[in-house]
């Protein structure tokens with residue numbers, strides 16, 4: 316079985332580029348160039364240098380002693396929360412901004428939900444002196460004010476998406492429309508392993524540094540490169556793709572994908588795409604997505620804005636369909652409590668997205684000798700208000 | 709016999725009108741179609757509304773959102789159209805995004821179109837190569853013409869490929885834009901229209917996006933077989949309702 320992308324841009328039956336002809340030249344230009352550019356030694360050098368000096372990589376692989384003790388297993392946290400801008404998102408934006416420069420683009424657009432990807436994009440645009448326009452749903456702008464302010468401080472223009480349900484999916488639509496209207500000078504930095512081929516593969520490759528580091532870091536800690544489990548939350552799926560990447564074909568390493576169940580999978584207020592979704596097309600990719608019987612895309616719900624997406628990347632749709640990854644849905648309540656537990660046990664305030672992953676320990680029993688690596692995708696600063704509102708601090 | 713090729717052989721410039729099914733009200737579909745034909749329109753694109761219309765600007769987005777709120781679905785549309793051929797004889801094309809068709813089943817969709825008397829489909833997000841490899845045979849089995857888009861950025865080579873697998877007309881998107889964005893055509897567009905006309909393609913071209921009045925209709929059809937109006941007609945429906953379609957069409961054709 317092959318779990319990575321094939322030469323036609325599909326993971327099994329998922330993926331491809333279902334895009335209007337107006338986008339074809341842009342996407343085709345990227346498709347023809349991305350692997351070539353990424354393989355250039357100069358590109359590699361610049362990418363790695365920035366990851367090291369600017370992002371602060373490698374991010375630590377931290378043995379969480381008290382958490383391990385509580386759940387009687389060996390838990391390692393991959394500390395993406397310690398990256399510059401506070402999440403894994405910047406690994407991708409660094410890669411894509413360098414790609415955009417190689418392709419001669421000088422105008423950058425992005426979509427954002429919670430604002431993490433928007434901030435990471437605004438950051439690299441400031442770094443490179445490029446114009447940055449971030450589309451963000453009108454509703455998200457209201458509920459993520461600090462990140463809107465950050466983007467503005469970094470020099471980005473934040474454009475409210477007023478169409479549809481005015482959240483992440485609509486912000487993505489607006490970014491795509493912008494790209495249709497600006498086909499020559501603009502690069503679209505997608506924030507997860509979603510969208511038309513080659514985006515899912517390109518973003519996964521930029522995030523793959525995460526599992527590359529896990530391998531040698533685990534060697535130092537445990538004397539072996541492979542964990543027994545890799546656990547990550549899945550919104551679009553980029554932090555999971557990065558954490559899984561070098562283990563995809565090694566089935567001794569079990570992969571666990573955590574989705575947001577919202578108020579409960581059957582509550583009507585959920586974002587558990589693998590359970591609630593059906594095969595279809597969203598944002599140019601054939602994948603699993605939440606939709607009506609009639610094929611209209613529906614609005615998901617999760618307390619975590621970063622997991623609040625009605626689709627999932629095609630890699631993950633394939634991992635689900637083939638059973639390569641186990642999918643577990645975690646409710647708002649389970650996630651919030653797991654997040655607070657990490658604060659108390661390890662002195663780390665996680666992003667609510669990452670808190671969903673942490674809730675795995677209440678749901679699944681691991682063996683004492685199991686080595687479980689968990690992608691701590693982001694820090695909780697951006698979520699402070701949510702935590703305050705939830706726990707009434 | 710498919711009505712599109714017959715229509716394209718007529719010795720005149722063709723006016724095609726797009727509207728979103730289910731807008732302004734759910735049950736306006738047949739009235740709009742009948743009034744458009746009576747007003748002298750040559751071809752109609754019936755928009756099957758989608759929640760996430762990527763290639764459309766604000767006007768068509770808003771009409772789609774409203775149509776869905778009104779209760780439009782694929783089933784409802786097919787039901788509204790079931791007797792349309794008793795009163796309407798011009799070519800009818802359904803324009804919609806791929807996901808609703810995929811959920812209905814592409815083969816069932818084509819079959820239903822044939823039963824009703826729909827002549828063609830325009831599916832902006834069904835790529836040419838996927839159609840060619842996976843769906844061409846189904847479309848042909850039910851006699852449905854699939855219409856492809858080209859844009860100012862489409863390469864010559866690709867235009868020739870698209871021409872080779874088309875059997876109706878080629879939908880020429882007037883500029884790099886979503887629907888409803890441009891106002892008037894400049895030299896750049898005229899040059900593009902001429903460039904494509906000079907390619908002497910097998911399939912006639914019909915220009916769409918940015919055509920809103922008599923002036924732009926004349927500019928577009930100077931170099932193409934016809935032109936398609938969408939957003940401007942939707943705006944007219946928003947302002948004037950379905951009763952004054954005749955005056956809208958007269959203003960275009962003058």
Ligand SMILES: Cc1ncc(COP(=O)(O)O)c(C=O)c1O
Pocket residue numbers: 402403404428429430431432506507508548549550551552553554555620621622666668669692693694
């Ligand atoms: C901290 C954090 N983790 C996870 C996600 C989910 O995205 P993905 O599934 O692409 O990793 C986000 C998205 O905003 C995020 O900010």
